[in-house]
Amino acid sequence: MATRTSPAPRGQHQTRSKGASAVAGSPRSKGPAKPPAGSSAKGAGRAPAKTRQGPVTPAPRDEDQLALPLRAVRAVWMGTARVVGSGVRTFGHDVNPDRELRRDGSGFFLLLLALAVAAVEWWALSGTAADVVHAAAGGTFGWMALLVPFMLGLGAVRLFRYPERHRANNRIAIGQLVILFAGSGIAHLVGGRPGLSDGLDALWRAGGVVGFLVAGPLSSILTPWPVGVLLAAAIFLGLLIVTATPFRHIPARLRTLYEHLMGQDPDAAAARRDDGHDQSYLYETHGATAKPEPKRRKRLFGKDKPDTSANDHDQHDDGYVGDEAFERAVIEDEERRAREAESAVRPGVRRPTRQELAAEELKRSQGIGTPDRAPEREPEGATEAIDIVPAAKALIVPSTPVQPQVPPTPIPQRTEQLQLAGDVAYTLPPSDYLPAGTPPKERSEANDAVVAALTHTMDQFNVDAKVTGFSRGPTVTRYEIELAPGTKVERVTALSKNISYAVASSDVRILSPIPGKSAIGIEIPNTDRETVSLGDVLRSGNARKTDHPMVMGVGKDVEGGFVVANLAKMPHLLVAGATGAGKSSFVNSMITSILMRSTPDEVRMVMVDPKRVELTAYEGVPHLITPIITSPKKAAEALQWVVREMDTRYDDLANYGYKHIDDFNKAVRNGKVVPPEGSKRVVRPYPYLLVIVDELADLMMVAPRDVEDSIVRITQLARAAGIHLVLATQRPSVDVVTGLIKANVPSRMAFATSSVTDSRVVLDQPGAEKLIGQGDALFLPMGASKPMRVQGAWVTESEIHRVVEHVKGQLQAIYREDVAVDAPKKQIDDDIGDDLEVLLQATELVVTTQFGSTSMLQRKLRVGFAKAGRLMDLLESRGVVGPSEGSKARDVLVKPDDLAPVLAAMRGDEPSVPVQPQSQAPIDLVADDLASRAQAVDYYDGADASGSDDDGESTDAWNLTGR
Numbered sequence: 001m002a003t004r005t006s007p008a009p010r011g012q013h014q015t016r017s018k019g020a021s022a023v024a025g026s027p028r029s030k031g032p033a034k035p036p037a038g039s040s041a042k043g044a045g046r047a048p049a050k051t052r053q054g055p056v057t058p059a060p061r062d063e064d065q066l067a068l069p070l071r072a073v074r075a076v077w078m079g080t081a082r083v084v085g086s087g088v089r090t091f092g093h094d095v096n097p098d099r100e101l102r103r104d105g106s107g108f109f110l111l112l113l114a115l116a117v118a119a120v121e122w123w124a125l126s127g128t129a130a131d132v133v134h135a136a137a138g139g140t141f142g143w144m145a146l147l148v149p150f151m152l153g154l155g156a157v158r159l160f161r162y163p164e165r166h167r168a169n170n171r172i173a174i175g176q177l178v179i180l181f182a183g184s185g186i187a188h189l190v191g192g193r194p195g196l197s198d199g200l201d202a203l204w205r206a207g208g209v210v211g212f213l214v215a216g217p218l219s220s221i222l223t224p225w226p227v228g229v230l231l232a233a234a235i236f237l238g239l240l241i242v243t244a245t246p247f248r249h250i251p252a253r254l255r256t257l258y259e260h261l262m263g264q265d266p267d268a269a270a271a272r273r274d275d276g277h278d279q280s281y282l283y284e285t286h287g288a289t290a291k292p293e294p295k296r297r298k299r300l301f302g303k304d305k306p307d308t309s310a311n312d313h314d315q316h317d318d319g320y321v322g323d324e325a326f327e328r329a330v331i332e333d334e335e336r337r338a339r340e341a342e343s344a345v346r347p348g349v350r351r352p353t354r355q356e357l358a359a360e361e362l363k364r365s366q367g368i369g370t371p372d373r374a375p376e377r378e379p380e381g382a383t384e385a386i387d388i389v390p391a392a393k394a395l396i397v398p399s400t401p402v403q404p405q406v407p408p409t410p411i412p413q414r415t416e417q418l419q420l421a422g423d424v425a426y427t428l429p430p431s432d433y434l435p436a437g438t439p440p441k442e443r444s445e446a447n448d449a450v451v452a453a454l455t456h457t458m459d460q461f462n463v464d465a466k467v468t469g470f471s472r473g474p475t476v477t478r479y480e481i482e483l484a485p486g487t488k489v490e491r492v493t494a495l496s497k498n499i500s501y502a503v504a505s506s507d508v509r510i511l512s513p514i515p516g517k518s519a520i521g522i523e524i525p526n527t528d529r530e531t532v533s534l535g536d537v538l539r540s541g542n543a544r545k546t547d548h549p550m551v552m553g554v555g556k557d558v559e560g561g562f563v564v565a566n567l568a569k570m571p572h573l574l575v576a577g578a579t580g581a582g583k584s585s586f587v588n589s590m591i592t593s594i595l596m597r598s599t600p601d602e603v604r605m606v607m608v609d610p611k612r613v614e615l616t617a618y619e620g621v622p623h624l625i626t627p628i629i630t631s632p633k634k635a636a637e638a639l640q641w642v643v644r645e646m647d648t649r650y651d652d653l654a655n656y657g658y659k660h661i662d663d664f665n666k667a668v669r670n671g672k673v674v675p676p677e678g679s680k681r682v683v684r685p686y687p688y689l690l691v692i693v694d695e696l697a698d699l700m701m702v703a704p705r706d707v708e709d710s711i712v713r714i715t716q717l718a719r720a721a722g723i724h725l726v727l728a729t730q731r732p733s734v735d736v737v738t739g740l741i742k743a744n745v746p747s748r749m750a751f752a753t754s755s756v757t758d759s760r761v762v763l764d765q766p767g768a769e770k771l772i773g774q775g776d777a778l779f780l781p782m783g784a785s786k787p788m789r790v791q792g793a794w795v796t797e798s799e800i801h802r803v804v805e806h807v808k809g810q811l812q813a814i815y816r817e818d819v820a821v822d823a824p825k826k827q828i829d830d831d832i833g834d835d836l837e838v839l840l841q842a843t844e845l846v847v848t849t850q851f852g853s854t855s856m857l858q859r860k861l862r863v864g865f866a867k868a869g870r871l872m873d874l875l876e877s878r879g880v881v882g883p884s885e886g887s888k889a890r891d892v893l894v895k896p897d898d899l900a901p902v903l904a905a906m907r908g909d910e911p912s913v914p915v916q917p918q919s920q921a922p923i924d925l926v927a928d929d930l931a932s933r934a935q936a937v938d939y940y941d942g943a944d945a946s947g948s949d950d951d952g953e954s955t956d957a958w959n960l961t962g963r
């Protein structure tokens with residue numbers, strides 16, 4: 001059978017800085033000795049057997065310095081105590097506490113004391129020594145001294161059997177003292193209330209000195225009866241403390257006791273109770289790891305739902321039912337899931353059934369105490385299962401204290417006097433539309449179990465390293481491992497599979513080192529994940545620091561810190577991850593953040609949603625400049641419109657001499673931007689333009705070249721123009737996220753990917769394939785060298801619905817019609833069909849040679865007679881050659897200098913009929929260009945300007961109408 005080695009010694013020195021002195025002198029039965037004084041602090045804390053830094057001289061132990069007789073006495077005492085202790089441990093259920101934790105010496109002392117008091121008080125032993133004992137016990141407690149041997153005996157048994165259960169032992173001791181004191185008080189009342197002047201004998205026959213002190217003052221204020229009742233109540237309280245029985249569980253306890261006394265099968269009885277009654281009392285005293293079950297409340301249609309506040313905000317009074325965070329396809333019994341989650345971190349340790357717990361509880365109530373379950377036979381192998389060791393629990397502390405949840409103080413309401421809408425007062429949605437989430441946990445039992453598992457795994461493989469702390473985030477906890485001098489980092493990283501095995505999770509991620517720390521980080525998913533509410537993120541200090549309209553709530557990092565990001569600084573973002581990983585939820589959080597923080601004249605949006613369902617909730621918000629685009633073809637055109645819009649903005653920046661749209665807007669507000677003399681244009685600040693594409697792959701399938709061209713152009717230049725792109729895709733392959741797109745989209749948000757290749761495409765490094773989905777992400781903002789792990793903020797559909805209703809209730813969206821239709825279309829004439837390429841070659845051939853012969857086309861282009869004849873007809877219809885003149889070659893009507901526009905016309909780049917003489921094209925183009933740019937600029941002009949503007953039509957299109 002594999003022996004369980006305790007990680008306690010390691011745990012004891014894991015936080016030397018905090019508790020070294022408390023454990024430094026503790027006797028250790030294993031290992032040779034401590035390293036010599038003067039060895040490094042780190043080395044001093046290692047388990048000596050594992051240290052490979054040359055021989056160490058054993059340091060003298062405290063007991064070694066005692067005189068020989070004392071050492072002999074001590075040895076005899078401890079030897080006897082161990083023998084007695086072993087005997088006591090074999091009674092009932094065999095228990096085997098760790099040797100380092102045993103307190104046999106103290107237990108033996110209590111046992112001898114109990115025997116001495118019993119000998120005097122029960123068996124009336126006489127003699128000088130007996131008189132001393134009687135004076136001490138009887139004098140103190142009166143005839144309640146008869147109980148003292150019981151109590152001391154119980155204390156001794158617990159010290160022998162369960163020395164590590166400090167809390168339970170202390171509780172029982174306190175309960176016993178309450179009983180003893182109150183009992184002495186009653187004995188004092190019953191014994192005639194003697195005073196000190198009545199002598200010790202009288203006190204002995206009543207409640208002793210303690211009884212006198214407890215009941216004396218009370219009975220001088222009250223009559224004896226009420227005092228008696230009070231003291232009886234105190235005794236009852238003491239009993240509850242000893243048996244760890246909360247008031248509400250008294251009936252159940254009494255029933256259990258009754259069933260036991262009646263000889264009923266406790267397991268069957270427990271099973272009966274299991275059918276319908278609250279079982280939480282079973283967990284109450286079952287070690288520190290067990291928790292009472294969450295209370296359940298009955299819901300309509302007989303469904304139970306855990307009463308957690310996390311779910312409360314999913315359903316609002318508005319009756320709009322939203323979806324839930326961490327939804328699972330598998331509907332499981334909540335309780336079973338919780339049990340499994342707990343046992344998941346203790347592989348190999350079977351969780352007790354309810355019946356076993358009930359039986360154990362019963363035995364505990366008998367005063368035997370809780371027997372440790374006999375350890376399951378564990379497989380002899382490299383990685384064993386282990387139990388949580390209290391020492392490890394107590395000493396490893398979270399290295400980053402959890403950020404206190406921001407109290408839901410509302411963000412001061414911002415009211416805007418919209419310039420675009422005349423005198424409409426626009427208010428941002430109140431912050432309580434996004435309710436607070438569940439309070440974050442700093443540590444949980446699951447964390448302690450993982451610490452013990454990590455410690456044990458490193459022990460097993462003789463890796464001289466220790467867990468020095470951990471930071472608990474909402475999804476994962478990062479455990480920090482420090483190495484002893486001379487230990488290679490690779491020794492820990494090579495253990496990744498064993499660590500996965502020990503903590504029963506395949507999603508273990510190792511960071512070596514943790515950025516900014518000389519420590520290795522091991523990120524292990526929490527079995528008890530927490531949802532990060534967008535409301536909490538937007539109310540956090542980081543979000544309040546700035547009122548920039550493009551700031552969005554990203555989520556929480558591994559240390560539990562809120563992460564907010566400014567989309568304008570990114571300046572473009574690629575969001576990628578496998579299906580169901582949380583991209584759409586992230587995009588929803590992003591859009592909701594913008595709606596919560598910015599007015600339509602600060603931020604405008606173009607939303608592309610080829611999946612048709614993800615963004616429909618936002619249809620009609622006044623921040624949109626075009627209806628949500630669902631057709632990939634139109635989306636490609638919209639991107640081209642964005643390019644034109646960008647050019648327009650650049651023209652304004654260039655004309656007025658500003659480098660960034662923010663500077664330009666500031667100047668406009670300060671009245672420093674004056675339109676040229678004679679222009680009726682009213683210059684307005686440009687809003688930021690946020691273009692969100694929810695599935696890039698769909699666009700890339702329809703028009704890869706055009707989409708890539710537009711994206712590259714926008715991403716290269718749009719930063720200064722206040723235009724920002726967010727591209728989401730579930731197919732982060734190189735044909736969707738091309739090298740060119742990647743090079744120009746500097747910020748990345750990678751949700752769980754299905755392969756390491758995908759992770760490399762998104763982040764240029766592995767890591768995303770280890771994420772655990774449902775909002776778990778690696779965020780790599782522009783300029784960062786290492787990605788930051790975050791749990792994305794979560795916003796429910798119901799919350800989105802409220803925010804959108806608020807926004808739409810104030811302003812109507814007025815869409816621009818040219819966004820998705822105005823792009824120049826390449827029109828290839830029907831009669832050319834698939835022959836465009838060969839027709840272009842034929843034109844080039846005929847015009848450059850100035851020889852319009854069908855047989856030449858046959859020869860040079862290697863086509864048949866019929867095809868060459870068709871090509872010649874096409875050339876004639878486009879005015880390149882004249883009509884047929886029998887067997888003679890045709891006249892060529894286009895000079896070689898005019899070839900380019902003719903080819904362009906055939907390609908559909910220019911209007912084909914009539915063919916513009918090359919020299920006139922630029923003039924017309926310039927005129928068109930200016931007209932279209934003026935339109936785009938005036939789009940932002942106010943309603944008041946519409947009547948007087950040259951381009952009244954376009955101004956109206958941009959107008960926002962208040963409701």
Ligand SMILES: Nc1ncnc2c1ncn2[C@@H]1O[C@H](COP(=O)(O)OP(=O)(O)OP(=O)(O)O)[C@@H](O)[C@H]1O
Pocket residue numbers: 323324325326327328531532577578579580581582583584585586730751774775776791792793794
């Ligand atoms: N930040 C989050 N917090 C909690 N749960 C989340 C979070 N993000 C996603 N989830 C859970 O994961 C589910 C799937 O998320 P989501 O729809 O955003 O994935 P997706 O990557 O957009 O998938 P697809 O590409 O198929 O649309 C959600 O319904 C929700 O239950």
